[in-house]
Amino acid sequence: MLNVSIYRYNPETDAEPYMQDLEVDTAGKDLMVLDVLELIKAEDTTTSYRRSCREGVCGSDGMNINGKNGLACIMPLSEAMKGGNKLVLRPLPGLPVIRDLVVDMSLFYKQYEKVKPFLINDTPAPAIERLQSPEEREKLDGLYECILCACCSTACPSFWWNPDRFIGPSGLLQAYRFLADSRDTSTEQRLADLDDPFSVFRCHGIQNCVSVCPKGLNPTKAIGHIRNMLLTSAT
């Protein structure tokens, strides 16, 4: 039997959140954390969480697993519990809880939208694709793969302090994805939009984002590139 402790809160019935302790029969298998949640939900349908692809590409089931943010669907119990004897599930930290493991991600999305995460190119489009060399395209690797799961931003102390003004690691990764795209012509405007004390410069290089990213991406590195671009464009 697996010992599970899970954060529960239903705003309609609970005065305050509490941790619910459960035993789950995993038949001794090294299941993914999401599989455990599905077993729990089959017994108690009130247990609430998001899930979709169950293979780590949609970014729905970001949550705090034994103290570290991650995706439930690609987190095996053996890794989640590493030596411990209990699985502890909490919602992503720093965002308002809607119910149980479901958080309100509005602020996170707002920061994403702020960086205008779409290609801007006012020159007339050619009859075929805009040409881009493999080397130019390679600059997008490690950036475009972001799945917007919010594991990074909700692990970032700077984002906890200023979720309304600091773009956060995920949004900045996307900001750099478009700054780095050879097909985008809006570099100057993009940099101007980011040039204030909060949007970028609240990053203190703590690198929690890097250690939790379930896709192995490196927002800190991208933020470093943006800083350099801002400093270069200022001189």
Place this chain on the structure above:
Amino acid sequence: MTIRTISFDGVIVGGGGAGMRAALQLSQSGYKTAVISKVFPTRSHTVSAQGGITCAIASNDPNDDWRWHMYDTVKGSDYIGDQDAIEYMCSVGPEAVYELDHMGMPFSRTEEGRIYQRPFGGQSKGPDNPTQAARTCAAADRTGHALLHTLYQGNMKNETVFFNEWYATDLVKNEDGAVTGVIAICIETGEVVHIKSKATVLATGGAGRIYASTTNAHINTGDGIGMALRAGVPVQDIEMWQFHPTGIAGAGVLVTEGCRGEGGYLVNKDGERFMERYAPNAKDLAGRDVVARSMTLEILEGRGCGPDGDHVYLKLDHLGEEVLESRLPGICELSRTFAHADPVKEPVPVIPTCHYMMGGIPTNVDGQAITVDADGNDQIIPGLYACGEVACVSVHGANRLGGNSLLDLVVFGRSSGLHIEKSLREGIDMKDATEAEIAKAASRLTSLNNTTGGEGVAALRKELQTIMQNYFGVFRRGDYMKEGIKKLAELRPRIENAHLADKSNAYNTARIEILELHNLFEVAEATAIAAEERKESRGAHAREDFEDRDDENWLCHSMYFPGDKSVGKRGVNFTPKTVDTFQPKIRTY
């Protein structure tokens, strides 16, 4: 219960690739457009598409021709794909793909700076030249992710209104039978609204969750099919389900056909590359139906791998680490996570796994939903459109080619948007639904909220999935299917009475799961009845009791009518506009 009404020019149900491409077209032209999506749009199942989007952009081969792509698709469909629709998709495709690049989609590139194309199954250089083509445009092995995010970003740029984490439950119809909108529930708050629109687009994707073993996301519950069937709209070729050859054994997670496109191949327990026996020319890149059946036969005849002999291996290690990490990085990740196998060093255990619904709501190339009248003539259903996997245009017929689903969803999402745009400009005159008609559409929700007993959703869903897996899988047989249909009939009242114990409003996923189960059941039953009815083997529909294709009786679409659960026939289009008809031939690879 009074229900608030919100009005739009166009409402799209579903925030995947098809829905967002349709929405983009409409919002670009300034019409007030809403997308209702039960998940944040980038969490839709399009995100899981890996290998690519097939299209004759002539990057890999400067002489490539969309007519060759058309031929492959017609042949792949086992000749029940509509040739006018396939012609439209293959000829318009390049423009639709270039638009994605212009929107910023991060395609992989060739040395010339063009979009990278890889070989995929069923690709040739025309009817007289079976040479393997490389026609599938790719963004590494994350093409669906790249496409979906790009489309979401495009919609953000054009200020489409999103109802994220809202769930559409049923279509609203007026007294003339026109669709005038939908009932939707906000998952976060439980609020129920009537979303009124001059055009309603179903873009709800597939329903792979009717099977126990599927590559599909949890959310693929056939919501659009359920809504359509409950509103009396028929579905076409719904018996045609694709089993993808390479789902990871045990986990169901997909590994792309692009693995075989890049040079990987399947082996049995003797290490034999068995596809050479079944498809001497195309080998591992034969049609998916052919490969899936060959694998199943290997397993059934005792040549499967593993201690239980219940899967085969996909060998990739000979491609080398560099190719694997640059062309198939996502696959390496998935295989390590879910198969505990590192493709750089060892083969991946795979098994045919339910993947794609070829059938769906019949539409024309403009996305308009179609029914047939008593005389067998096509009738357009006013106000209703469908595109993407939920629709059956039909470009896939009895078997879809890899890389054609992403093309289908951008081309027909786009064409639906274009047609709605044109209709709105010309003016759409439609009677409003009455209070009673709106209440009728909301009645399923009302009665669910009043349940006091009944069984739980998880056990019922599992039972449904087991029936479909056991009686309507890769190989089918009449007596088995009849038994399966009987079991489904017994299951229906139990599912209709499923118990909603938790009646709370805040993010109540228990309520949504029961509503989804209703839809899964509708898809499953339609599949079962249509499958039993089609007495031949064609494409993905392989019957042990009718082993041959029967062009005399079944070179046609099946039409399942929900009212009396009958199955009729509808003609296949054999008259493309600009090329000669591709006549049915014996299909070999």
